[in-house]
Amino acid sequence: MSATGESSTQLALRDPEIRLMLRVREDDAGAFEELVELYQQRLVALMHHLVGNAEEAEDLAQEVFLRVYRSRKKYRPRSKFSTWLFTIANNLALNALRSRQRKPTLSLPAQDSGPLGPRPAEQLVPDRGSGPMRRLERQELTERIRQALEGLNERQRMAVVLNKFEDLNYAEIAEVMGLTTKAVKSLLSRARENLRAALSSYIYMDGEHAREGSER
Amino acid sequence: MSEPAPLSDQERADLVAYLDGELTGEAARAMEAKLSLDPATRAEADALRRTWELLDFLPQPQPSLRFTHRTLERLGPLRADEQQRRQRWRMRCFGLGWVAALLVSAWVGYAGYNWLVPREPGERELLQDLRILENKRLYERIETLDFWRALDAPDLFGDETSTS
Incomplete structure (x- = not known):
């Protein structure tokens, strides 16, 4: 059952x-x-x-x-x-x-997908901005996000990927990882806190600072 | 005005669970109330939500065009290995079947022989029936069972000649 x-x-x-x-x-x-x-x-x-x-x-x-x-x-x-x-x-x-x-081992940047360079799908990443500066910023951002994700320990990373990209709920993640739901809750909380610390300078990149934060 | 206390680990875990839609009932209502009343918690929630949304910037990697083909290619040796193992298993079963058939036929042969060919009585059985064997000639002269019982009557020969 x-x-x-x-x-x-x-x-x-x-x-x-x-x-x-x-x-x-x-x-x-x-x-x-x-x-x-x-x-x-x-x-x-x-x-x-x-x-x-x-x-x-x-x-x-x-x-x-x-x-x-x-x-x-x-x-x-x-x-x-x-x-x-x-x-x-x-x-x-x-x-x-x-x-x-x-x-x-030495890991290659995400864009260096092989000897032929980036794959078509990787080149099709939606480019919301325009112009070389914007593209460069975006590339840098993507790289920083990737680094932040890699900075998590393996279990936190797995939980984040399953939750964010596979839409698995806590109970499903717990089953996949052989943990309790409570452990997953704590794992994801710590992972998100770590991500926030690593990406703090990019959270309000668009200039919109948290009004709530300034109220502190 | 004093600084608001930072969220404890438990409070942050509840906040993250709330943002993930994992908090229900009373706990969810309590978190909603906290968010509407406490600007610090609201700011924390906003930062966590924005951080989570940043992950959308990561490219969605695609498998190479030959991924399926290459995977199925790697299946080839696996299938051959499985077939070999099945064949080995079949051979083993066949061999075991032969051994079992041999054992059964040996047992049937032994039982059949014992049933068809009467066995010579052993020394112990001969000793058990010694008195009968010794008086065989006399017993042969008794024609009916009633006559034999009559011989056993005590008033005929007294107690000395009991046949039992």
């Missing part, structure tokens, strides 16, 4: 992704490819936010899919499929980050 008290059959009937995974479990030709197509963008983005390197992010995302394939026979639909997938991703990413800490 899931946390919400639903039986696995009810879950499978309601969640098309679970149905797809059940087809993968039954060795349905094409189901696995469908699964990769469906989740590749989210997994690569998740890994990229976590490890900060495009090549490594792709390798890790691929490894997640291979693990899904390897453990398909053991798959039982107990909760949302994405929760199960992100649990695998969480374990892999944390392992990768820990082993990187043991043997530090």
Whole structure:
């Protein structure tokens, strides 16, 4: 039974992704490819936010899919499929980050996605301003935000990425990370406080200072 | 005017949970009241919200065009390995099946032989029936059971010749 008290059959009937995974479990030709197509963008983005390197992010995302394939026979639909997938991703990413800490590597800036330079999608980042100065400011801002995210410890980073980019609620993050909801609440609070400290000079960049703050 | 006290860890955690829509019921109402009454908490909430929105500036990385293809390519050796393992398992089952069949047929053969071919009595069984064997010739001359019972009657030979 899931946390919400639903039986696995009810879950499978309601969640098309679970149905797809059940087809993968039954060795349905094409189901696995469908699964990769469906989740590749989210997994690569998740890994990229976590490890900060495009090549490594792709390798890790691929490894997640291979693990899904390897453990398909053991798959039982107990909760949302994405929760199960992100649990695998969480374990892999944390392992990768820990082993990187043991043997530090030089990480490339986010824009240097490979030998051919930035990918088209990276070039398509919405440019709200115009002119080289504005673009430079924006690039600097993006870099500072990336650094602030990398400055968080691995668990805080994972919680932030799951909450911000995957829209997972505290209970789902707790399930993915094997923590209590209370621990996630505290983890996210500390993470947001750390981010705020790291990005304090960029919060009111547009000149609009917090009126409330000045009332202090 | 004195400086407002900074938020405690618990208060900040509640504020963040409120901003994330995770605070409900009484706790949410209490936080709303605090926000409307306390400018410092309001400023803190605003800063945390703006920080969170800054993350939207991060580019959304896309997988390479050949991502699916490369992933499926890596599946090839995995599938071959699985097939090999299945084959090995099948062979093992086949071997075990043969061993089991041999054991069953050996047991059936042994049981059948014992059932069909009567066994020679052992020394112990012979000793148990010694008195009967010794008097076999006499017993053979008794034609009916009633006659044999009549021989056992005490008034015929007295107690000495009891057949039992």
